[in-house]
Amino acid sequence: MKRSYWLIAALILILVALGLVLSKALTISEERIALGASPEARSNAYLAMEYFLREQEVAVDTANALNRLPPLEHEPHTLIILSQDAQLIDQQQVELLNWVAQGGHLVLSAQHEAINNQSSSLLNNLGIKKQLSAELAPVTAPNNSSQTAQPSTQKAANATALTRLYLENEQSPAYFALDTQYHLQDTENRAHAWANSQAATHLLQLSHGQGLITVLSDLKLWQQRQIGQYDHAWLLWYLSQESQVTLFNPPPQQGLLSLLWRYYAMACVLLALLLLLGAWYAAPRFAPISLIADNSRRRLTEHLQAGALFNLRHQGQRSLLIALQKDIKQRAQRRFPAFSGLPVAEQWQVLQQLSRQPVSSISQSMRPPPSKKLSAQAFTQHVARLQQLRNAL
CATH class of the missing domain: 1.10.8 (Helicase, Ruva Protein; domain 3)
Incomplete structure (x- = not known):
């Protein structure tokens, strides 16, 4: 019995010694692996926008239809239309304008609007027309000292391509990377605030009844990859401050074939192969017909x-x-x-x-x-x- 105790003690000492030697030879390192965007972020390009608003303690909700707009009895409300379905937006323009007139704040882009549109649409009824910036006459920069303030070093390289928003009691403007290819024209002079690039206007804000309507040339500045650039996040907070926010961004309608391919890709591939084999089997053969030999015995x-x-x-x-x-x-x-x-x-x-x-x-x-x-x-x-x-x- 004593000999077995000594053997067990010797084995424990050997294992402890090996552990000490291996612990000195091992090096612990930390490595970060970029797994890419999550499935939710890949399906929703404005997910970071929603997270940012929640971090600012802004109540955020989502809507799947425009015929049931949020009530305005208790506190101010901001509706941001992220969808670019022109037919859907123009069909609900009466409900949207009535909601704004009761005190709501509507934020949308002109991406869905056609250039020089003459038909009845939401923006056209507000006196806003979408034009190409290249068709405008060149404009000389004003000499106002507040407007000629230079951006920071990070923004200096693209300063001419950025949109500037000047606020009262601010020495330098806010900068946004809006789409400068298009110009928003206020044909009825209803806008009380706007933001311009070097040659065109890309943001307009006007009053309608008791509410506000803010129109941007595009909303890509609030997508995942751009919301952290320039003053994009600040603009989102500025437009939604002291109000509840509702985001209208329904998923695009997918057809039956796209849904089948998305959820049953392997079954679709097997079905296609089966159809090809069936077509190959049923196709006519371009060769002489071979008769089946009759092996039955003939009569005398x-x-x-x-x-x-x-x-x-x-x-x-x-x-x-x-x-x-x-x-x-x-x-x-x-x-x-x-x-x-x-x-x-x-x-x-x-x-x-x-x-x-x-x-x-x-x-x-x-x-x-x-x-x-x-x-x-x-x-x-x-x-x-x-x-x-x-x-x-």
Whole structure:
């Protein structure tokens, strides 16, 4: 027993020594692996915008339809339309304008609006037209000291392409990377605030009833990759401060084929392969049709008929008639031994006695057949007479 205790103690000491040696040889390092965006972020480009508002302690809700707008009785409300479905927005323009007139704040972009649109749309009814910035006449920069303030070093390189928003009691403007390709024109001079780039206007804010409407050239500045750049996040907070926010960003409607491919991709691939194999099997073959060999046994009459047709095709009618006449003479020779030594006329007499048929029919049948080819009817009649004579013997 003492020896076993000593062995166990020795093993424990050896393991402790190995652990100390390995612990000195090991190095602990920390590595970060970028797994990319989460599935929620890939399906919703404005997920970071929603998280930012919640971090600012702003109540955020989502809406799936525009016909049920949030109530305005208790506190101010801001509705941000992230969808670019022009038909959906224009169909609900009456409800949206009535909601704004009661005190709501509507924020939307002009991405869905057509250039120089003349039809009845939400922006067109507000006196806002979307134009190409390249079609505008060049404008010289103003000499106002507050407007000529230089951006920070990070913004200096793209200062000419950025949109500037000037606020009261602020020495430097706010900068946004809005789409400068388009210009928002306030045809009715209703806007009380705006933001311009070097040559065009990309943000307008106007009053409607008791509420506000803010129109931007696009909303890409609030997507995941751009919300942290320039003053994009500040603009989102500035437009939604002291109010509840509702985001209207329904998922795009997908067709049946896209849904099947999304959830049953493997089944779609197998079905396509099955259809291709079925089409290949049903397609016509451009080759001669191969007949199935019949291995059943033929009857004796069929063999005889095939042999007769073969002889007729290769030897001709005359050889068949001569062979049949020769068979008749052999039968007569067996019944009348001296038949082969008799003259032809006497042979016909003997055949008449043995078969009891008229001599005229016998002479017509036993004469040498002509060398020329007979008609089908004549050949059949000649064969029938010889067969009748042969059967009679």
